[in-house]
Amino acid sequence: MVEQMVQQTTxxxxxxxxxxxxxxSRRKALAEGxxxxxxxxxxxxxxxxxxxxxxxxxxxxCGSVLDAHKVFSNMPQHNxxxxxxxxxAYADSGQAEEAIKLFQQMQxxxxxxxxxxxxxxxxxxxxxxALEQGKQLHSDIIRRxxxxxxxxxxxxxxxxxxCGCTEDARELFNNMSExxxxxxxxxxxxxxxxxxxxxxFALYEQMKQEGVQPNNVxxxxxxxxxxxCGCTEDARELFNNMSExxxxxxxxxxxxxxxxxxxxxxLALYEQMKQEGVQPxNVTFVLLLQACASxxALEQGKQLHSDIIKRxxxxxxxxxxxxxxxxxxCGCTEDARELFNNMSExxxxxxxxxxxxxxxxxxxxEAxxxxxxxxxxxxxxxxxxxxxxxxxxxxSRLVDEGRHVFDSMYKNHGVTPTMExxxxxxxxxxxAGCLADAELFIDKMPIQPGSVVWMSLLGAARNHxxxxxxxxxxxxxxxxxxKNAAPYVLLSNIYAAAGRKDELAKIRNxxxxxxxxxxxxxxxxxxxxxxxxxxxxxxxxPQSKEILAELDRLVGLMKExxxxxxxxxVLDDVEDKEKENALCRHSVKLAVAFGLIxxxxxxxIRIKKxxxxxxxxxxxxxxxxxxxxxxxxxxxxxxxxxxxxxFCFCGDYW
DNA sequence: ATAGGGTTAG
Numbered sequence: 270m271v272e273q274m275v276q277q278t279t280x281x282x283x284x285x286x287x288x289x290x291x292x293x294s295r296r297k298a299l300a301e302g303x304x305x306x307x308x309x310x311x312x313x314x315x316x317x318x319x320x321x322x323x324x325x326x327x328x329x330x331c332g333s334v335l336d337a338h339k340v341f342s343n344m345p346q347h348n349x350x351x352x353x354x355x356x357x358a359y360a361d362s363g364q365a366e367e368a369i370k371l372f373q374q375m376q377x378x379x380x381x382x383x384x385x386x387x388x389x390x391x392x393x394x395x396x397x398x399a400l401e402q403g404k405q406l407h408s409d410i411i412r413r414x415x416x417x418x419x420x421x422x423x424x425x426x427x428x429x430x431x432c433g434c435t436e437d438a439r440e441l442f443n444n445m446s447e448x449x450x451x452x453x454x455x456x457x458x459x460x461x462x463x464x465x466x467x468x469x470f471a472l473y474e475q476m477k478q479e480g481v482q483p484n485n486v487x488x489x490x491x492x493x494x495x496x497x498c499g500c501t502e503d504a505r506e507l508f509n510n511m512s513e514x515x516x517x518x519x520x521x522x523x524x525x526x527x528x529x530x531x532x533x534x535x536l537a538l539y540e541q542m543k544q545e546g547v548q549p550x551n552v553t554f555v556l557l558l559q560a561c562a563s564x565x566a567l568e569q570g571k572q573l574h575s576d577i578i579k580r581x582x583x584x585x586x587x588x589x590x591x592x593x594x595x596x597x598x599c600g601c602t603e604d605a606r607e608l609f610n611n612m613s614e615x616x617x618x619x620x621x622x623x624x625x626x627x628x629x630x631x632x633x634x635e636a637x638x639x640x641x642x643x644x645x646x647x648x649x650x651x652x653x654x655x656x657x658x659x660x661x662x663x664x665s666r667l668v669d670e671g672r673h674v675f676d677s678m679y680k681n682h683g684v685t686p687t688m689e690x691x692x693x694x695x696x697x698x699x700x701a702g703c704l705a706d707a708e709l710f711i712d713k714m715p716i717q718p719g720s721v722v723w724m725s726l727l728g729a730a731r732n733h734x735x736x737x738x739x740x741x742x743x744x745x746x747x748x749x750x751x752k753n754a755a756p757y758v759l760l761s762n763i764y765a766a767a768g769r770k771d772e773l774a775k776i777r778n779x780x781x782x783x784x785x786x787x788x789x790x791x792x793x794x795x796x797x798x799x800x801x802x803x804x805x806x807x808x809x810x811p812q813s814k815e816i817l818a819e820l821d822r823l824v825g826l827m828k829e830x831x832x833x834x835x836x837x838x839v840l841d842d843v844e845d846k847e848k849e850n851a852l853c854r855h856s857v858k859l860a861v862a863f864g865l866i867x868x869x870x871x872x873x874i875r876i877k878k879x880x881x882x883x884x885x886x887x888x889x890x891x892x893x894x895x896x897x898x899x900x901x902x903x904x905x906x907x908x909x910x911x912x913x914x915x916f917c918f919c920g921d922y923w
Numbered sequence: 924a925t926a927g928g929g930t931t932a933g
Binding site: 353357384385386387388389391392418419420421422423424425426427449450451452453454455456457458459461484485486487488489490491492493515516517518519520521522523524525550551552553554555556558559585586587588589590591593594616617618619620621622623624625626628651652653654655656657660689692693721 | 924925926927928929930931932933
């Protein structure tokens with residue numbers, strides 16, 4: 270077909286080829302572009318500088334920097350457009366350092382840069398947050414008199430913002446001789462990216478006052494900003510009022526829900542998006558997978574996975590890593606691993622996601638093995654990798670292995686332990702019952718221990734019923750984070766388990782006086798592609814009556830099997846009978862009962878919980894798994910619990 | 924040629 274088209278236009282072969290290549294660029298049709306390239310070579314037109322430049326451009330747009338570079342280096346001569354095309358190829362593919370290097374090479378050849386090449390190199394600097402180079406470019410731009418160009422100006426604003434220099438960006442913005450909607454939006458986005466939402470809103474108001482119409486890019490920026498502030502309702506209102514919504518606008522709103530714990534709303538919005546005929550892209554899928562992961566919504570996650578394959582996004586490394594994460598967070602480490610093995614490209618995040626998957630599911634040995642493999646295959650672990658490896662060791666009681674990893678992280682990969690790593694070590698030692706070692710470890714820390722470290726110790730004290738250490742750790746957390754409810758709950762658990770009623774009452778009052786509220790426990794379960802949420806103590810689900818009846822029936826059977834409700838997990842000072850009732854309304858139990866009613870016998874039940882699963886729910890679920898002959902998987906805020914035949918794979922170590 | 928949405932942990 271390509272040949273036919275060319276033959277029909279033999280009168281202007283070069284122009285025709287340019288047209289064809291531009292079409293390929295637009296459609297990102299690499300294979301077709303290569304065909305056209307072959308024809309150009311056949312017609313001995315490949316030394317034509319215009320065609321060669323267009324080829325470089327085409328390969329760049331189709332994502333093949335390698336081919337772009339080949340064409341570029343085979344060209345008999347380069348003009349400024351050739352350089353622009355190859356620099357932009359590297360900048361767009363994320364190889365910003367290479368782009369900057371090429372720009373320097375270009376200047377060495379004596380060619381004078383034009384506006385466009387400055388824009389392209391500035392983009393590379395923004396990507397790298399290479400402020401010094403950016404400033405150098407800025408002065409070159411002034412020297413050549415390009416500073417009054419509105420595109421160059423907007424790009425400079427963007428570069429300074431992405432380097433974290435919002436004040437420089439703003440000064441430049443104020444001095445721009447001409448400002449269009451893009452300039453305003455770049456400055457608003459600059460504030461948003463640097464967490465200055467007040468300034469961003471103020472500038473947005475000013476923009477409207479000066480009569481500049483915000484477009485859908487401006488509004489999507491604001492939707493994202495509202496969402497990042499946690500104001501999803503404001504974001505939604507703005508989103509609803511947008512006249513034009515493209516895939517980015519929808520994704521920004523989907524992200525807002527997914528990243529604020531409202532995964533259900535993300536998935537609902539996706540349905541609406543499809544109805545309105547907007548096509549999701551790779552980024553949309555990443556966000557939706559995050560929503561599924563946060564809900565452990567495996568069925569919908571699998572559906573998305575097949576949509577991803579259908580639309581050809583499965584080779585995107587970020588999509589792949591997010592899929593690994595989604596399967597892991599649904600408790601399916603084997604599926605995650607198979608996917609991981611088949612990924613066409615893996616980066617440090619992909620490896621880390623898989624290691625984290627093993628860690629979350631209590632498979633410490635597998636995590637360590639993968640960590641070894643990763644290094645053998647030449648991927649350098651980063652600090653997050655180490656957090657995951659250490660937490661895998663902590664979850665699986667691999668104390669010596671964890672110590673060894675910690676001791677060698679700087680030596681092996683130059684990763685300096687941060688607060689999080691120290692907290693992991695305290696967790697590792699504390700969980701294993703070495704509370705004294707953990708305290709000693711904190712004493713020897715070269716940095717001031719932060720609240721995460723003390724929280725780890727407090728958690729360990731809770732697990733091992735150590736009142737004194739628990740109290741000490743609690744006091745340290747309070748000094749750093751007086752408004753956090755978690756330490757109050759942990760210390761209350763310690764007092765309750767130790768039967769220290771007076772101290773329990775006292776801490777409950779202190780908590781009340783401090784105006785600190787415990788986050789209510791909430792569990793989710795997906796049934797028939799629909800996620801159902803259960804909040805502790807609430808009977809708001811339409812089928813609450815049946816759920817409570819089922820729980821009643823189960824508790825009877827459980828007691829026959831030896832279940833004794835652990836009333837120490839009810840912190841309110843009420844009668845024992847009432848405590849037992851309260852235990853029965855814990856969200857995990859409600860979700861389990863619902864799952865039992867709504868799914869066929871024998872099928873596994875998968876539940877997601879926002880906090881840690883409580884000891885009584887853990888014990889109860891073990892017994893239920895045996896009585897009803899079902900596998901029950903509870904993904905809590907920390908790790909998974911896989912119940913089967915009366916046991917949990919965590920071995921009660923969590 | 925310029926502005927907006929994305930991956931691992933906690």
